[in-house]
Amino acid sequence: MALQFNENLCLTCPTVDCLEKCQYLAFGPGEAAQEMRKLIQGEDCRLLTECRTCYACEEYCRRGNHPFYLISERREEKGIYTAPRPITRQWYNMTAMQGKPLIGAVGERALSLCFIPLLGELGRGKLFEEVEAASVFGPEFMCPAVHSHFAKMSVIKERLPQVIANFVKLGVKEVICLHDECYGTFTSIAPAYGIEVPFTPVYYMDYLLTRLDELKDAIRPLGIKVAYQRPCSNRLIPQKHRLVREILDRIGAVLMERTYQDEQALCCGEIIRTIAGWRLADDIQGRNLEDMVQSGAEYCVFNCPACQTTLSAKVRAKGLKPVHLIDLCKMALGEKTKED
């Protein structure tokens, strides 16, 4: 199972946006193209040791290639791992399938909670009343994309077909992915490796929009100002990024303009803390949070529960209220209060 990477697309790329736009590495004139050439040819290069695994180059590439997956492949080939070995091992162990998944009354549709307990609570209530009984949870249904942070693409190649097979065994035709990264895994990583996904992955924001339209009479516009914390995984599915604004529009929340959003978004910083140390992580988080404050936002809206866990206390310390996008929708429907 090999990465389907079109080398010519990169070797002939006039802009090398994937690297030129990188927020963590600065390149001199012509250096980015040289780096990409070295990477493709399997030579040692800065990318192998300095990439911070923010995934953003997957979005910056306009030619449909997969620069981040290639960086991770090359790292693994050369044994150049990003994180300390015991941390990499820990992620491998803790996400291993143990044959104890939680499977609800799954029919043609399943609601995937990945292996994130927080998603269980999010996936309840009016918005999910038709599908919450069909939820599935456990490493057997977990997208293994996180291992790309640790340059362990082999784990993804080993586990992703098993995860897909586990869904297939349930007989599902659609899987609603509550975790952004699950959808990114099925629609970006799987095709990049030629792995067939014999069901339709449904992005939870698409599902939310449908449900909000169905429940539009119950929506009470929130009238609040929010900043959005875009997760790394969303770089794998940039075509879905616009849905955040659409949802916020539906529920009467105003997305404040700020420096670090859209393509310029900064990640939550926690993986970076693990692989690059506290200085860079504190710098990222400090700039990001200050930017939220300066934007005039009252809430920090999360897409990924991991980002939310990482940043909630820090967001609160800055005077903003942390909330997941789904809970924000529930607030608009009166299922949750602003104090919740």
Added chain:
Amino acid sequence: MEHIYRSLVAIVGERGVSNRPEELWYYSRDPGVLEPHRPDFVVTPKTTEQVRDIVLLARKEKIPLVPMGNGMALTGLVIPLKGGIVLDMKRMNRILEVNEMGRYAVVEGGTSQGMLKAYLKDHHPRLRHSLPDAPPTTTIAANVSLHGQGRLTQQYGFNSDMVTGLEVVLPTGEVCLIGSPSLGPYWFSKGPTLPDLSGLFLGWLGTTGIITKVGLKLYPNKKFRDVELFVTDRVELVPSILYKLTHLEMLEDINVWFQPRPLLFKDNYHITLYFTGDTVEEVEFKRHMVWDALQEFMESKDGGFMALDYLKDTLLEMPQRGVAAFADVPRGGGFEYSGPITLIEHYPAYAAKVVELAHKYDVLYASSARLISGGHSMMFSISFAFNRADPAMMGRVKAALDEATAFALDMGGIPWKPNHFEQRLTLERLNPNTRELMRRIKMCLDPDGIMNPGNWEVNEYETSA
């Protein structure tokens, strides 16, 4: 025996004494793996005078006396090996004094850790004591008498080092004050500049007297408390990691642990680091110092810090409840450990022994070490869980623990709160003159041998003189 019962009733009242079988059943055992043994009576005194009268009665009747806090040592130290009277101290639970400026408290001998913690929180929020990771019902006097450790042990030493004075009822009935309270009203020093007589009682496991009051050092209770978790898969690096951390002189507590389950923890050694501060800046400064101290291990990819936002609440619990969860992994809720005091440089050898014993005896293991006094030593726990309804499993755990103690002694370690078997192993290896000194002290203080017999039986050894 009826006359003893009546005499005890005369001392503590009808409700303060029992010889009913259901209560004797309870007081005949502890939660560990040792065989139970029935006492003849249980008494629950409320005053030092009552304790004294009970001691005088026991001396007159030549009946054993076993002082008991909450009975949670797990190593059978309160099992009345030779019957007699179990002296349950829990009704002597008053907090007598807190000297805010002098940073000490004086409590009665049955006062629990949880009571003092709650009292300080309500009345002296700037102060705290060294809380052990034991149930909050465990008592302060028992903890110091067996050289217990707690949350501040890394900074300030054994909890027994934090004693500032004692009131003890001697086995001959005298009530004796130890340290500064023997000279005046203040409880600020257990010894210096006097001869430190607290050593006649601390570590003797209730065989030389009954502690009825304890003076205890208190420490600043900072506004913020935080934690980091460093992991490595190379056990041989653990001592040097600990050396670098203790060099910082700024950590509240350092625990090193490993366990095979859940999978999150498999194959790694975990070092939990606690630090405190009165401002966010102070806490962050310490966090950065910790990270920088271990930078070389991160660069070599041999170790790193876990992302633990979702684990923080659990790790910051005081006391921690993880032990209870571990005890129930094989169902049946039992666990016991051998916790020798040893050098941090011996960590890799001890760690290997834990796994070897677990395989040899087919038992579930976990290990947690706590640094003592800036790394001068550590308590290394070799812990095994068992099902209380499975005598065979309990037997395997006991055999594994016995072998662990023998190993610790071979390594030059000191068994902590040893059971009677481990005490015997220890005494056999003790320097003969040291053992003789212990025998003379024991004979001097407890000439009738009534105090917790079966423990520290130094009289069984011939004199070396």
